[in-house]
Amino acid sequence: MGTREQIVAAADRLFYEHGFEHTSFAAIAEAVRISRGNFYYHFKTKDEILAAVIASRVEATREMLRSWADESGDPAERIRLFIRIVVTNGPDIRAFGCPVGTLTAELAKLRHPSRPEATALFTLFRDWLGEQFTALGHETDADAMAMHVLTFSQGVATLANAFGDEDFVRREVDRLEAWLATC
Amino acid sequence: MGTREQIVAAADRLFYEHGFEHTSFAAIAEAVRISRGNFYYHFKTKDEILAAVIASRVEATREMLRSWADESGDPAERIRLFIRIVVTNGPDIRAFGCPVGTLTAELAKLRHPSRPEATALFTLFRDWLGEQFTALGHETDADAMAMHVLTFSQGVATLANAFGDEDFVRREVDRLEAWLATC
DNA sequence: GTCTATAAGCTGATAGAC
């Protein structure tokens, strides 16, 4: 892995764990074990790193959605794979929340120019879920149902982070899977 | 209103709109129109201001819950008053998210000592909602139902902030009110 | 490509006059 990719990977993790603004160049440089000076050879501004991190997350998300589509041809099962992320990534979510939700919220407060790109991460999930609901025969309200599933995931992530309660997550997952079964 | 209260009120709003870390002493001082030096007569550290802001929010929340209880004796109607905050405070929520959810998420990433106090804001709503569900005869799962309503509100707030979509909020409110009617 | 050295600015925080 080249230095640039290492920087993006380290920044991605640090932005998630500590937030974008709270993460300094020094912290990223230390994580990658390069000097702050060398850092600026690869990225001229902090905003450039953020753009690269978001682009990297977009690619990783696309890859994950592809792998879910490969894993099952059943749209309902694909949606369940999404619903269960809050369990699969339980420890990270309890510690740091949802990487997409917390980033979009922070960039909104900072009025950051990269905010639309962060929101586009949500749109990837939204459109993919919409396609699955369409395949289930819910053409007219596929998008509303996709948004409902996203609402669930964001609510669960925020409260799992606040209360650190694994059982709560399990209950909400069961509830939404029961709802999905009636669709 | 005394200077101290003005500082707390200005900090409260700025923490909400720009985030805790992104809000500088200079910005608060400017909003209250006092010098940075005078600032330190009232608060010795930034963390002290945060503690005062959270305490102020706790009091405001208690007052709001009291007023809701006064407004209606029907537990289901009281819960609806909570559910509809995402509509009532629609413009603020679309612009800055939920004041409780975004603060707890930020303090978690900062590993801030006041994090438990911020989470206690959630607990106020959780307990109050739980009391209403208990009054509706759901003794055994009143807390789970309270958490479900909180999950809704946090999910809606996060996505309303990301997409700025008023119709989405309306749809999710209708959906949860329909669920409540079956309880 | 990577380093050291350093600049310029903002941050939270203090001292002391009025």
Added chain:
DNA sequence: GTCTATCAGCTTATAGAC
């Protein structure tokens, strides 16, 4: 209680040697 003046430290960012 409010002010001005100031501090040390950290931040992003640059210059230039190797």
